[in-house]
Every structure is written in C-alpha cells, then in structure tokens.
Amino acid sequence: MKKVYINSIGSISAQKTFENASFLETIADYNDTVLPAIDPVYKDYIPPAAARRMAKGIKMGVVASKIALAEANLENVDAVITGTGMGCVVDSEKFVSAIIDNNEEYLTPTSFIQSTHNTVGGQIALGLGCNGYNFTYVHASISFESALLDAKMQLETEEAENILVGGVDELGAHTVKIHRLINHIKPEAVTSKTVLNSKTSGAVFSEGANFFVLSNLRAAQTYAELLDVKMFNTLEIRTLSKAVLTFLQVNGLFISDVDLIILGNNGDVAYDTYYHELTDKVFAETPQATYKQLSGEFHTASSFGLWMASKIMKSQSVPEAAQLNTIQTSEVNTILLYNQYRGENHSLTLLRHVEV
Amino acid sequence: MSELREELKEKIIEQLNLEDVAVADIADDDSLFGDGLGLDSIDALELIVMLDKDYGIKLSDPKEGRKIFESIGVMADYIAEHRTK
Numbered sequence: 001m002k003k004v005y006i007n008s009i010g011s012i013s014a015q016k017t018f019e020n021a022s023f024l025e026t027i028a029d030y031n032d033t034v035l036p037a038i039d040p041v042y043k044d045y046i047p048p049a050a051a052r053r054m055a056k057g058i059k060m061g062v063v064a065s066k067i068a069l070a071e072a073n074l075e076n077v078d079a080v081i082t083g084t085g086m087g088c089v090v091d092s093e094k095f096v097s098a099i100i101d102n103n104e105e106y107l108t109p110t111s112f113i114q115s116t117h118n119t120v121g122g123q124i125a126l127g128l129g130c131n132g133y134n135f136t137y138v139h140a141s142i143s144f145e146s147a148l149l150d151a152k153m154q155l156e157t158e159e160a161e162n163i164l165v166g167g168v169d170e171l172g173a174h175t176v177k178i179h180r181l182i183n184h185i186k187p188e189a190v191t192s193k194t195v196l197n198s199k200t201s202g203a204v205f206s207e208g209a210n211f212f213v214l215s216n217l218r219a220a221q222t223y224a225e226l227l228d229v230k231m232f233n234t235l236e237i238r239t240l241s242k243a244v245l246t247f248l249q250v251n252g253l254f255i256s257d258v259d260l261i262i263l264g265n266n267g268d269v270a271y272d273t274y275y276h277e278l279t280d281k282v283f284a285e286t287p288q289a290t291y292k293q294l295s296g297e298f299h300t301a302s303s304f305g306l307w308m309a310s311k312i313m314k315s316q317s318v319p320e321a322a323q324l325n326t327i328q329t330s331e332v333n334t335i336l337l338y339n340q341y342r343g344e345n346h347s348l349t350l351l352r353h354v355e356v
Numbered sequence: 357m358s359e360l361r362e363e364l365k366e367k368i369i370e371q372l373n374l375e376d377v378a379v380a381d382i383a384d385d386d387s388l389f390g391d392g393l394g395l396d397s398i399d400a401l402e403l404i405v406m407l408d409k410d411y412g413i414k415l416s417d418p419k420e421g422r423k424i425f426e427s428i429g430v431m432a433d434y435i436a437e438h439r440t441k
Contacts (some may be wrong), residue, residue: 049394052373106409108371109401 001156002216005354006223010067010166011307012037012060013208013295020071023311024319027294031191034176035206035296046127053110054123055090057170060209061120062127065164069128071221072213078160079133080125081151082168083143085299087117087136089172097174120168120209133160141341142231143167144303145349148214149229155216166211167303176205184342186267192293192321195267203266206296210303212310220356223310224335227251227350235346237274241282244338247348258286259329260318262309264302264339266292271343278338279324288324302339302347309335313353360432368428371406372399384429392427400425412440 011017014035015028028038037060042051045063054062061082069077094111113119118136125134133154137146144167151163179185186195186202195204214226228251235243248254261283263275279288289312295304312318316332337349365379368388372395386392389400400421407413407424413435415421424434 048376052375053398102409106405108405109398113398 002158003218004152004155004226005215005218006212006226006306006310006351007162007215007219008068008071008213008221009223009307009310010064010069010071010211011208011304012040012064013210013304014038014206015294017307018063018067020067023315024294024321027192027321029192030204032189033186033204034171035204036171037206037208050127053114055088055114055170057088057090057168057207057209058114058120058123060170060207061166061168061211062123064168064209064211065124065166068164068166068211068213072162072215072219074162074213076128076130077132077162077164077213079135079151079154079163080121080128080130081133081147081163081165082118082121082124082136083145083147083300083303084117084120084136084138084167085140085143085169086172086175087138088115088119088170089175090170091115091119093172093174124164139345141299141302141339141345142233142347144300144306145229145231145347148226148306148349149231151214152226152229155214158216161217162213162215164211165214166209167300168209169207169298169300171205171207179205190267195293196265196272196290198267199269201268201270203268203292203297206298206301208295208298208301208304210300210307212306218354218356222354222356224313224351225354227352228348229350230348232346234344235340237277240274240277240346244278244282244336244348247350248336251350253334253350255282255286258283258334258336259332260287260289260312260335262289262291262305262335262337263324264292264305264341265290265324266297268342271340274340274343274346275338285327287318287327287329289318289322290324291322294321297341299341302337302349305337305339306349309337309349309351313351357432357436360436361428364428364432364435367406367410368403371402382428385427388425388427388431407435410441411435411438413438
C-alpha cells in the first residue's frame with residue numbers, strides 16, 4: 001500500500017491562520033463564550049457574483065481549500081471529501097425560520113439550495129470543475145476524521161493521487177442560542193489563556209474551515225505522513241488508555257515513541273477528564289499541547305488540531321500558546337492527536353515526520 | 357412611482373445580497389438580467405416570491421417574469437397596476 005502525505009494546508013479559524021507563511025505568531029486572545037472566525041478578504045478568492053449566495057461556512061470552506069490547493073501547486077484534485085458536524089447551519093436556520101415566519105408560504109430557493117450539508121463540497125467542486133468523487137461526512141466530532149480516513153484509504157489503494165480533505169463548521173445564531181439553553185456553551189466569558197482551567201461545564205464555541213491536500217506522492221512542501229486514523233463512537237474513560245496503547249501498538253509504536261501528544265481539551269470540567277486520563281497518567285512524561293483554547297470548540301475543530309500538528313511537524317516547534325506542559329522535545333518525529341466531544345465520538349490520528 | 361422604484365432597488369440589493377451594488381448604481385431602465393445587473397434564474401424565483409409576499413401579485417406563468425423583470429422601471433409599472441397590498 002502507498003504511504004499518505006499531507007502536502008498542503010489551508011485554514012480559517014478564530015486565529016489569523018489563513019496566511020500559510022506565519023504560524024500563530026500573534027495570538028488573538030478572547031474573553032467571550034463564542035468566537036467568530038477571523039475573515040480573510042473573501043473577494044480576493046471568490047468572484048462577487050458567486051460569493052453573494054454563500055454564507056460564511058461556504059466562503060470559509062472554499063477559501064481554505066483554495067489556499068491548500070495553491071500551496072500544493074495543483075489546479076484540480078481527484079476527489080473532494082468534506083467533514084461537517086452541522087453543515088450550512090446559517091442557511092438552514094434562514095430557511096426553517098422563513099417556513100415558520102411566513103406560515104409555510106413564500107419560500108425562496110437560495111437558502112434552501114445552500115442549506116444542505118454537502119453544499120461546501122459541492123461549491124468547491126463547482127469552482128474547480130472537479131467531476132471526481134465528492135463526499136461529505138456528517139458525524140458530530142468525528143466528521144472530519146471520517147473524511148480523513150476515506151481519503152487515506154483511497155490514496156493507499158491508489159484510487160486517487162491527490163485528494164482535498166477538509167473540516168468545516170459555521171456559527172448560526174439560533175443554534176448558538178439553543179446550545180446556550182442546554183448549557184453546552186460556558187455560562188461565563190473566559191479568556192483563551194484561562195479556558196482550559198475554567199472549572200465550569202460547557203465550552204467556548206467557534207467556527208472554522210481547515211483543508212488539506214492529501215497525496216500518495218511526497219512533494220517538496222510535504223508537512224507530514226498520515227500514519228493512521230481511528231475512531232470510536234463510544235469509549236469509556238476506563239478503557240481509553242488501553243485503546244490508545246493498542247492504537248500505537250498496531251502502528252509499531254510505544255508511548256516513548258510519541259514526541260508530542262495534541263489534545264482537544266475545551267475546558268469543559270465534565271468531559272476534559274478524558275484528556276486528563278491520558279495527560280496525568282500514560283502520557284505524563286510526554287510533551288503535551290492543546291488547540292481549542294485557540295480555535296474554540298466546533299464539531300470539526302479537530303481539523304484545526306491537524307492543521308496545528310502539520311505546522312508543528314514542518315516547523316519542528318510548538319507555539320508557546322499551545323503548550324500544555326513544560327516538557328520539551330528536541331525533535332518532533334511522531335505526533336499523536338486525540339479528540340472527543342462530550343465523552344462521545346473519539347478520534348486518534350497519528351503523524352510522522354517526513355524528510356523533504 | 358419614483359418611491360416605488362427606489363424601494364424595489366433597495367429590496368433587490370438586500371434580498372439578492374448584491375454586496376457591491378448601491379441604489380444609485382441601478383438606473384431605472386438597466387437590464388436586470390444578462391449584461392445589466394447580471395441576475396440569473398435563481399434570482400428570478402426570488403423576485404417572483406417577493407412580488408407575491410410584498411405586493412400580493414401571483415405570477416401563475418413564470419414566463420411572465422421575463423417581461424416584468426426587464427428593468428426596475430417595467431417592474432414598478434407592473435406592480436403599480438397589479439398590486440393588491
């Protein structure tokens with residue numbers, strides 16, 4: 001089977017990540033419960049006639065994919081695979097609100113057309129003229145990993161050479177309101193620096209799009225090799241460490257081989273215990289990093305985690321704002337990512353350094 | 357009539373999300389479709405719904421829209437003549 005490489009990246013997030021030349025050099029520090037993504041100038045990437053029907057999630061997805069394609073020096077790809085937890089929630093809210101407000105009359109087509117979960121993947125393909133495989137995975141916090149695994153398998157078996165894979169989710173006003181009601185959003189504003197120690201339940205919500213060109217051909221700009229991805233819909237905390245060790249073992253690795261573990265802590269006191277189970281015990285002597293204090297929480301926030309891991313692997317440096325403990329490593333050859341949301345839909349992703 | 361024309365321009369800009377277009381940019385006799393404002397078939401459906409919702413005009417034959425939506429001026433004349441609200 002062919003090896004799979006992350007050849008390029010593109011990110012739009014609550015940090016200024018849309019310029020690939022920099023890597024979290026300036027941290028946007030918030031004191032809030034919901035963080036909108038920092039917008040690039042969308043007009044620089046999308047013609048105004050096309051952009052006027054696009055809600056933010058579509059724009060973020062299209063632009064992040066364009067940044068990734070440009071870095072990979074590609075005009076087109078063999079497939080577009082997208083992961084999204086909530087899809088195009090802004091247009092969904094608009095369409096459903098219109099049904100209610102207008103007593104099921106006067107329904108306009110635009111928000112309906114743009115409201116489906118696969119709109120982002122569709123718009124990317126339309127823009128590229130890509131008639132290849134186009135699939136959107138919707139599975140809460142493993143939506144992105146599902147897309148990643150699909151791409152990995154296709155590249156390993158040489159069904160494709162270059163695949164655009166990404167995770168995208170946008171904030172919708174009504175959806176945020178509902179999440180506040182059910183206490184999935186923190187009751188109090190917290191800063192990025194204190195969120196992981198906030199001792200309250202709920203998370204700081206956000207949005208973003210992170211796209212990657214995955215390929216079975218190594219290139220000059222390759223970030224890392226994608227070694228493995230594994231998902232668990234349910235995983236009890238008492239079996240977590242064993243599941244992680246087994247995952248490493250399958251890949252011929254031990255705990256001591258992991259140079260950095262990147263975790264999806266979001267500061268929810270009720271569910272960060274999963275992460276503590278690893279950081280306080282089996283990975284207590286391993287350099288640790290986190291990313292949701294920078295990206296906020298959303299179903300595909302783990303794609304930001306992979307973006308950060310790719311950058312770390314290439315730059316061989318862990319930004320101070322991401323470091324969870326003080327243990328340093330001289331070389332980052334192997335990175336393990338672990339994420340879950342509210343104790344469900346766990347994912348493990350393994351990256352290896354590539355000499356280019 | 358000029359008030360209705362200005363109102364239509366504002367509604368079209370807002371509902372069709374024409375971000376870079378201002379009311380002053382649209383002349384009363386500019387073509388709304390094709391080389392003029394560049395609207396397309398999805399916009400035509402939006403305009404049909406707008407006529408129904410805001411002015412009580414139901415277009416039973418979508419082909420009628422082609423003539424009615426020729427320009428702001430033609431649209432305003434038609435609305436003034438047929439509106440029920």
